[in-house]
Amino acid sequence: MKTLIAVLLSLLVAGPATADAPTKIRLTNGEWAPYQSKDLPNYGAASELVTAAFNAAGIEVEYGFFPWNRAMMLVERGAWDGSFMWVLTPERDRLYLASDPLFTLREVVFYSRDNPISAQKPEDLKGKVMGALDSSAFGRQFAPFVDDNSIIVSRVPNNQQLFQMLVMGRVDFVPELETSGYEAILEHLSEQQRKRIGHLESMTYPWSYHLLISRQIDDGPYFIDAFNRGMAIIRDNGEFERIIGSYIRPREIN
Template sequence: MALLRLLLLPVLTLLLVASTAWADKPNKIRLTNGEWAPYQGQTLPDYGAASALVTKAFEAVGIEVEFGFFPWNRAMVEVERGAWDGTFMWVLTPERERVFLPSDPLFTLQEVVFYSHDNPIGAQKPEDLKGKVMGALDSSAFGRQFAPLIDDGSIYVARVRNNQQLFEMLAMGRVDFVPELKTSGYDAVLQHLSEEQRKRIAHLESLAYPWSYHLLVSRQIEDGPYLVDAFNRGMAIIRENGTFEQIIGPYIRPKAIN
């Protein structure tokens, strides 16, 4: 009996240490959010499809999510300095990977190039848009394929705070083209443009560009690595049980629009 107690003691000690460590881990995460329908938005059901996905992934591993809505620039800055724990849904760039802890990819979506029939374009490669004005969101990485042309001044960029301003500028001819996801781009068109303006907006598939999206967690918080790992585990769970497909499936494989 004494020998059995001696054998069990190390096992019980390890279990006690593990349970204590688990108890010390956070059961809540504070994430910055923003306006990017249909994926994110303060007035959307469940705060948008991406917000619902993130909530369910954390819920699957016992973590509650609190959202704070900010302009996109501020959403990143608040996480970078550790005032908020994380932010989503973002593509990875070398700078973001240096500043934040990225999750595994949530999903991949296709960026297309939007234009107006009032100012038609027929580009097959980025160089075909030399001399044009590109509209883009603050803090957005969309249009990466045009970066060399932007850097040498061959393409000009007009940046705005939200998709409403972006597509209004396109409809009014103040920019020549807009790189955006097909779903979120047409969502902005339907929500913010008049019926007559909508008829004039179209997109090119010839310059489609794939983007993988991630949760980004602050490197300034102690539990950052744990929260990224927990999120990755939660995503695996909801992929397995069908919740992932139910929430985001229609947006990953949208029906043709226009």
Template sequence: MEKKRSAILLAQGIALAFLLIAGAGFWFYMSMDPNLAKALDKNSRTLVIANGEWVPYQGASLTEGGPMSRIVTAAFERQGWTVEYVYLPWAQGLSMTERVKTDATMLYSYNDERGKKFYYSDPVLELDTVVFYNLNKPVRWERPEDLKGLTLGGVEKYDYGFVREEDGYRIRRSSDPANNHRRLAEGRLDGAMEEVLVGMKILREENLQHRISFHPTPVKRTNYHMIISKDHPRAAEILQVFNLGLARIKEDGTFTALLEYK
């Protein structure tokens, strides 16, 4: 009987500990995932936008958040609105924006999955993704089929246009884009796919600019946008304000001036 009672008490203790841990985890999660959106107030002209690290375009360590942050801020300011940025991991920023815990997030290309959940602004930036190659083993291609049979470096979960594993292309993916350039320099890859300026910045940082170059033909040409959840009650208004401001700063030359990579 005593053993049975001890077993019951032990089970109750474990269950209580589990509930306490689960509860603490829930409240910790809630404290880390607050509702930051300010435009839910219909009179507010201040937005909280989820930003991310994408050097040299945007990032907390860049001057004024980088050129893309400066451009988005300027577009709203031209319309009399203000912007506050919160820097988050990409997945968290996207999730919080989808659930209207932030007013918007930036910058994203279009895909069908996101298109079901988000409205897209007018294009803020157009970028080319190209194939970088080792100068000792140049990559020359004209047709998509020319890249089949090569092992190409890529970033995890990134879309490379027509270069898809399911279509017979070999992509060795990494969470760190710089790893692809190191592997390329070591001869462990035939090529590495990266956006032109991002790739060139990595080459300078890794001191590989004299060992690696790129083919100018893009595997993907992409427009990038600010996006807003379709559940945001002021989504249409925010998009209209931003698109008008963006058009105006492009017309008067402000956009070009802000595009400097400091």
């Protein structure tokens, strides 16, 4: 009888917490093929991965598509619950709760063969113009030289414009992921233009990607825990590799 009473009491205590647990999350999204796009199946490979992880933890995902600056601002204010795929910086770590890493990708330095560059370390590119995406942390290794204006930065909202600037000679180099960089080259440049783009093997930088959740919402810690649990589930059952495996390895450019 005491055991039965103890079980009933534990259910009464646990019941409301379970019943009150959120079953839906609202995430900001944006344009970054092949990982994220409102025009791709399942909104891109990373979106599909995030959906699968949350679904495995019993949470439905709603996406809203915005320019990247606005996507982050909406989460910072708590108007939306979270956003992805983002690398961690000290500022982002202060403003958001971060999940375990989704995966790690390699940043490389792209250049045009019409304007070849040679570099072994960031300071070798002083005096050059760097192309970068709005709100992107790519090129972190060049930050000291950007701060003292020995490297000038030209920012644009998407990879299409970024690589068109590079092939037109408006910027000297572009630090971007090897995967999404070559995806943009394949999608947005002509065959002749593609042949003019290369990357430096001498300068690479690893990035781990995360889901970020607003610190302004009460359910933030719950969402992080649920997502991490869901990711563990889909890694174990093979869904992770099915969804994202081919997208975290660079495509060949012929």
